Amino acid sequence: RKEVEQDPGPFNVPEGATVAFNCTYSNSASQSFFWYRQDCRKEPKLLMSVYSSGNEDGRFTAQLNRASQYISLLIRDSKLSDSATYLCVSLGTGRRALTFGSGTRLQVQP
Amino acid sequence: DGGITQSPKYLFRKEGQNVTLSCEQNLNHDAMYWYRQDPGQGLRLIYYSQIVNDFQKGDIAEGYSVSREKKESFPLTVTSAQKNPTAFYLCASSTTGDTQYFGPGTRLTVL
Numbered sequence: 059r060k061e062v063e064q065d066p067g068p069f070n071v072p073e074g075a076t077v078a079f080n081c082t083y084s085n086s087a088s089q090s091f092f093w094y095r096q097d098c099r100k101e102p103k104l105l106m107s108v109y110s111s112g113n114e115d116g117r118f119t120a121q122l123n124r125a126s127q128y129i130s131l132l133i134r135d136s137k138l139s140d141s142a143t144y145l146c147v148s149l150g151t152g153r154r155a156l157t158f159g160s161g162t163r164l165q166v167q168p
Numbered sequence: 169d170g171g172i173t174q175s176p177k178y179l180f181r182k183e184g185q186n187v188t189l190s191c192e193q194n195l196n197h198d199a200m201y202w203y204r205q206d207p208g209q210g211l212r213l214i215y216y217s218q219i220v221n222d223f224q225k226g227d228i229a230e231g232y233s234v235s236r237e238k239k240e241s242f243p244l245t246v247t248s249a250q251k252n253p254t255a256f257y258l259c260a261s262s263t264t265g266d267t268q269y270f271g272p273g274t275r276l277t278v279l
Contacts, residue, residue, distance in 0.1 A: 099256075101258055101271060104268075149266070157213075
């Protein structure tokens with residue numbers, strides 16, 4: 059079983075829609091979680107950090123459920139520019155390196 | 169400008185060659201990391217360094233080597249022992265633990 063698992067998608071949604079991605083993690087000792095956004099052939103860029111129960115930044119809301127070991131990302135009022143791959147990431151203890159999910163691809167259509 | 173730079177952007181390697189990928193940061197971050205990304209997959213950790221003159225193997229270190237002689241620099245050498253080196257290589261840095269910031273990456277292709 060992968061340490062961080064995501065539905066690869068693609069999620070095809072119309073502009074203005076609300077879309078949600080889920081991510082599950084297997085290491086209960088993971089301390090922090092992040093959502094990164096990656097555009098095609100580019101480096102990942104930090105979208106949101108998820109430290110405790112959740113975090114909200116404009117149209118984006120991230121939730122963490124430690125009991126069920128999943129993280130979610132909600133995008134409201136989708137824009138064409140939101141089209142990208144969204145990477146779910148956990149930060150473990152010890153070596154402080156990130157563990158990445160394979161990503162969920164979002165395509166927002168006009 | 170503060171940030172992380174990687175060079176070259178594209179690199180072509182012949183069979184049996186060693187190549188070195190550059191990663192430089194001027195963010196004054198202590199920790200630096202190297203990841204590899206294959207198509208349709210997440211990033212996998214190759215090596216990391218939390219302080220100058222010290223580095224640790226990640227999950228897929230075989231066929232790679234690194235050095236950390238300066239805080240700003242963390243070069244990665246892909247040796248001939250790495251059998252499938254074609255991939256997108258990403259360098260990242262962070263303050264001790266926590267949020268990592270990525271360079272623009274190097275695409276390595278074996279001819």
